Amino acid sequence: MNPSPIVMTRKLHADVITDEVARLCMEANFDLGEDVLRALREALEKEESSIGKEILGLLMENAEIARTQRVPMCQDTGFAVVFLELGQDLSIVGGDLTEAINEGIRQGYREGYLRKSIVGHPFARVNTRDNTPAVIHTEIVPGDRLKITVAPKGGGSENMSTLAMLRPADGKEGVKRFVVRSVQEAGANACPPLVVGVGLGGTFEKAAYLSKKALIRRLGEGNTDPELHHLEEELLEEINNLGIGPLGFGGRVTALAVHIESYPCHITGLPVAVNLNCHAARHKEVTL
Amino acid sequence: MTTSIKLTPPLSDKDISDLRSGDRITISGVLYTARDAAHKRLVELLSKGEKLPFDLKGQIIYYVGPTPAKPGIVIGAAGPTTSYRMDPYTIPLLAGGLKGMIGKGHRSPEVKKAMEKYKAVYFAAVGGAGALLAKHITKSEIIAFEDLGPEAIRKIEVRNFPAIVVNDLYGNDLYEEGIKKYKR
Numbered sequence: 001m002n003p004s005p006i007v008m009t010r011k012l013h014a015d016v017i018t019d020e021v022a023r024l025c026m027e028a029n030f031d032l033g034e035d036v037l038r039a040l041r042e043a044l045e046k047e048e049s050s051i052g053k054e055i056l057g058l059l060m061e062n063a064e065i066a067r068t069q070r071v072p073m074c075q076d077t078g079f080a081v082v083f084l085e086l087g088q089d090l091s092i093v094g095g096d097l098t099e100a101i102n103e104g105i106r107q108g109y110r111e112g113y114l115r116k117s118i119v120g121h122p123f124a125r126v127n128t129r130d131n132t133p134a135v136i137h138t139e140i141v142p143g144d145r146l147k148i149t150v151a152p153k154g155g156g157s158e159n160m161s162t163l164a165m166l167r168p169a170d171g172k173e174g175v176k177r178f179v180v181r182s183v184q185e186a187g188a189n190a191c192p193p194l195v196v197g198v199g200l201g202g203t204f205e206k207a208a209y210l211s212k213k214a215l216i217r218r219l220g221e222g223n224t225d226p227e228l229h230h231l232e233e234e235l236l237e238e239i240n241n242l243g244i245g246p247l248g249f250g251g252r253v254t255a256l257a258v259h260i261e262s263y264p265c266h267i268t269g270l271p272v273a274v275n276l277n278c279h280a281a282r283h284k285e286v287t288l
Numbered sequence: 289m290t291t292s293i294k295l296t297p298p299l300s301d302k303d304i305s306d307l308r309s310g311d312r313i314t315i316s317g318v319l320y321t322a323r324d325a326a327h328k329r330l331v332e333l334l335s336k337g338e339k340l341p342f343d344l345k346g347q348i349i350y351y352v353g354p355t356p357a358k359p360g361i362v363i364g365a366a367g368p369t370t371s372y373r374m375d376p377y378t379i380p381l382l383a384g385g386l387k388g389m390i391g392k393g394h395r396s397p398e399v400k401k402a403m404e405k406y407k408a409v410y411f412a413a414v415g416g417a418g419a420l421l422a423k424h425i426t427k428s429e430i431i432a433f434e435d436l437g438p439e440a441i442r443k444i445e446v447r448n449f450p451a452i453v454v455n456d457l458y459g460n461d462l463y464e465e466g467i468k469k470y471k472r
Contacts, residue, residue, distance in 0.1 A: 048470070049466070049469075049470060051452075051466075055414060058417050058420060059414075059416060059417060061417075061420055062414075062416070062417040062418070062419050062420040065419040065420055065423075066365075066419040069419070071355075071358065071361075071364060071419050071422070072355050072364065072365040072418065072419065073365065073416070073418065073419055074365055074367055074416050074417075074418045074419075075352060075353060075354050075355050075364065075365040075366055075367050075369075075418040075438075076353075076369070076418075077355060077365075113355055113356045113358045113364055114355055114356075115353060115354070115355040115356070115364070115365075115438050116437060116438065117353075117438065125325065127436070127437045127438070127439075129437060155369075155370075156369065156370040156392075156393075156415070159370065159373075187393070187394055187463060187467075188392060188393045188412075188415075188463050189370045189372065189392070189393035189394060190370075190393075191392065191415040191416045241471070241472040242467070242471060243466070243467045243468070243469065243470030243471035243472065244466075244467055244470075245466060245467075245470055247392065247412070247414065247415050247416075248392075248393070248394075248463050248466065248467075249412075249452070249462060249463070249466045250463075250465065250466020250467055250468075250469045250470045251466070251470050252470060278415070278416055279416055280416055
């Protein structure tokens with residue numbers, strides 16, 4: 001047998017990760033993505049209600065103030081949700097990856113004057129005062145790069161999110177009914193116009209994860225599976241027919257987009273998760 | 289922009305009874321901020337018969353937890369938070385003389401009924417427009433529960449702060465009416 005070859009792995013210092021996470025926390029909160037702004041402009045053309053139009057205009061004006069004055073667009077600067085795509089050939093040196101990310105959150109939320117919205121225990125509810133810990137989702141991928149997406153998630157829309165373990169017999173119609181009902185029950189609470197993330201299939205936790213991951217897809221990019229893309233469009237139409245409108249005062253635009261992410265599932269089940277996001281669909285990414 | 293009704297707290301029963309669901313209002317003067325954790329404490333104080341950090345009579349509570357102020361500005365982003373979370377604490381405050389609440393989203397049937405009973409209204413501010421709404425806040429001071437951080441009670445002064453009447457004294461609910469009009 002040959003001796004194991006020496007493999008040179010690429011190295012990335014933990015301090016670089018900290019700096020980048022701090023920057024992404026601020027950028028995500030100050031600078032609403034061009035895709036969302038475009039969707040808001042298109043919504044303004046579709047909207048028929050006068051108050052609905054007025055609100056869409058105010059939301060765009062708000063985004064402009066946030067971007068130019070570098071202040072958060074919303075006072076809820078979110079739970080720091082971090083998606084990692086970690087190349088299997090990359091070696092993190094000089095520190096613990098999780099701690100490097102949390103230190104980035106700490107610095108970003110302090111330097112950006114962002115709100116610290118995390119309590120240390122669900123019952124004791126004492127604020128951790130630095131917005132840590134983050135919620136970190138890691139996927140190991142081929143290659144030697146690290147892609148970091150920081151997606152600050154507001155509590156108002158998160159609270160209105162849902163999950164159901166449907167029966168296979170419920171099928172596509174059952175999924176549609178559940179998604180539309182979830183948006184209807186959220187009503188004005190989740191700050192429409194919404195981005196609706198749907199996780200379809202997998203297991204209980206996989207569906208929830210996919211519904212969150214669906215929220216970081218760029219608006220305007222449909223699912224690559226034509227059947228699922230068609231379902232996204234059908235759902236968007238049904239949701240907009242609910243009449244909830246911008247901020248729930250009635251109108252044509254209740255959602256800007258529906259994104260579905262799917263995964264194979266067990267013969268017994270049809271899990272579906274609905275993660276709602278307000279119009280502030282915030283996420284910024286970097287590849288290191 | 290529709291003409292709006294100007295309000296300055298403290299509000300009287302007459303001020304409240306003139307308001308109708310869908311009315312645009314602008315508020316100038318003092319508001320008190322409180323959200324989940326502060327509400328819990330306010331209601332605990334009331335149940336023990338202790339004095340509250342501010343007199344509720346005629347006042348408006350704004351459901352907000354602002355971001356920290358950058359140096360040189362009054363307050364950070366300061367838009368409304370979702371109101372239903374305050375429903376479990378609202379009725380004792382209404383009984384104590386609170387006249388208005390500013391938030392976003394739906395209220396419980398019990399709270400709506402209590403608003404009619406105690407003559408109070410519920411306003412919505414523009415959810416998600418925290419940077420914009422902060423421009424209407426001219427002063428901000430923490431007056432209680434500083435340990436709660438963003439959830440501390442602040443006395444804020446506002447100028448032409450825009451809001452809309454959701455629930456009035458006559459059983460109207462702007463959210464229900466809006467949906468009826470546009471549902472297909």
